[in-house]
Amino acid sequence: MAEPSPTGSAAGVGEAAADYDASGLRGELVIKERAIVKIAVAAALQVPGVVRQSGGLSRLTGRELPRADVSTGADAVAINLYIAMRWPCRLDLLSRRLRAEVSRRIEDLTGMPVCELNIVVAGTEAAPDEGSSPDTPYQDDDSRAPDAPIVPLRPRTPRATPAAVPAAIIIAVAALGLALVSARELLIMRGTFANAPWIRNTVEWLGRLHWSEWIVPAAVSAIVLGIVFIVAAVKPRPRTHLPLRVGDTPIVWFRPTDLARHCSSHARTALGVQSAHTTVDRKHVTVRVVRSEAFSAGDVAISVREAVEPTLSLLGTAPELRVQVKP
Secondary structure (H helix, E strand, O other): OOOOOHHHHHHHHHHHHHHHHHHHHOOOOOOOHHHHHHHHHHHHHOOOOEEOEOOOOHHHHOOOEOEEEEEEOOOOEEEEEEEEEEOOOOHHHHHHHHHHHHHHHHHHHHOOOEEEEEEEEEEEEOOOOOOOOOOOOOOOOOOOOOOOOOOOOOOOOOEOOOOOHHHHHHHHHHHHHHHHHHHHHHHHHOOOOOOOOHHHHHHHHHHOOOOOOOHHHHHHHHHHHHHHHHHHHHOOOOEOOEEEEEOOEEEEEEOHHHHHHHHHHHHHOOOOEEEEEEEEOOOEEEEEEEEOOOOOHHHHHHHHHHHHHHHHOOEOOOOEEEEEEEO
């Protein structure tokens, strides 16, 4: 019997290994958006000044902070990051820290660069404990350049709850009620308990109906309700946050409450101001200050404007600034 050639044996092993390697390369790697969300949240919590906020039902409703909305493309990621921060805090330093840490973690773990990261300040907490230093100088590492141009992806802008939510709740409750009535009818039909069937009696009652005066207002009410539901479904959601921009890119999203606190904090540093309170609406920012007797109302108003206007100039659509000075 002829023995197998060592050369032939090695060739067979090589072919088998090549087939194995080729089969191992077949397929694709899919990274779900929820995995990127977990990475972004974990990275945000590593940044000094970012805190976790949660309420009773926050984990069920998705309102726990920090949280993230992620939009993924073929080669890049865009993120809306909602955070809670300790107050007071240097927002410029916090923003740079978040951008560097979240972008680095996501790129290291997924291989996809972050082309856009919007930071939404959705909550605040009391001043930091002793020993913490949220304003420690921080240096960004911008030395890494992408290998190829990145196509920008536009993440979702923070907006209010859809107006169709109440209609959806009503329909959901009605569907649950119909399911319970159907279950009751089934038990009655099987003889589990003896009661009058609701569905059959209702259908028979409707079959005996004739024209009545109440049908007209009922039909009109149904038409109006249908129109209301359609309008609620197609109505665009209003924007809930104000963007601070550098150029055309929003870097931080403010709630009106947070913008008011920020303006009041700057107004208190103005010359001659003892206390300050700010209210914000869609078109106006009103700063009410109490001045010292040693300064005139006109000088205090000018000083407050010089302190507050640099922040408002970064808004996408700067609201009108009103300063009210009280003695």
